[in-house]
Amino acid sequence: MNNLMILLLLTSTFVVSGCSESQESGVAAQGNEVQSLIDQAIAADQLAQQRQHAWIITDELLQDAITAQAANDEVAAKAAAERALFTANAALAQADKEQLAWRARVPR
């Protein structure tokens, strides 16, 4: 049943995208993907800022991604956006971990 579902899904995707994916729509799809990565990174970075745990590098990578995107360099934009999302999430993970970890450093 699973295979059948996948087959159906694939077929319908092809139908929707009209089978012959032109180069432009490919770029557009990638552009959407980059934009979504940038949006996710900005959202995560803002959360990290609210928790006073943001990292400087996230901002730098986001700038890189946005600049590359404006220059239509989708490959560079995607790479930078992925890294920005990674560092923003790492900052959030740090904030989570430190919520308890700091106590062990208090001298007694």
Added chain:
Amino acid sequence: MKFLLGVLITLGSMGYVYADPESDREAFVKFYAERFANVDMQDHKDGAYALDKAKRAQWLEMEEFPPYELAVDEGRALFSVPFSNGESYASCFDHQGIGVKQQFPKFDMASNSVITLELAVNQCREANNEPVLDYLGDEMGYITAYMAFTSRGEHFDIQVPDAGLAAYEQGKQFFYERRGKLDFACSSCHMTAAGNLLRAEVLSASVGHATHWPAYRFKWEQVGGLHKRFIECNEQVGAVGLAPQSEAYRNLEYFLTYMNNGMELNGPASRK
């Protein structure tokens, strides 16, 4: 069972929240007493210059012509200029604002927040319909340099009333939390690594971190406040620095200054 566990965890964390600042401070001081058995505790008010003989000699030479002297003079003049309504800074502080820096930061019940000297200066201006000063600007440096100068020789005696415990605890957490891409806490450098070199700099002890502000730094080419230093220390580990006088930094200053209780005030100071 789950409920009981929840209650236990809550109680446990409440116990932490209401830890006693005075026992925190005693353990903090003991840490440095053991780490630097040959350094008089009061000497930590000179920061890294208490820990490195050669750097201290250089610094003492520098202090013969104190680079903050001009700021103190400017501050003295600004302090006595009346506001346009005829009032002055003196009207906003105890003892006309002379020799009061050791009272700051203090917890204000009305606003339920920590009031630093810089914030009090701006609140004074606002109350007298004067525009507020830039926290990183020269004029704030001058006023606070003068006020610090009149408090030399006083000792910190910061109070944490019950209502101020949450702010104190937040400042404490900020101090011990790792931040930035480099994953360092204030305590990583200024406790664990205190006395060691970071690049060419000797890492100072936090037990003297609040005594001498504002400070003239050659790197800054101006007299700047403690929060400017916080920003720099955050940024050097890759963390985004916060706004000067943000709640988090005021709470950090509250904790840090409480840890400096009993230490002599010696501001303004000069630093490389």
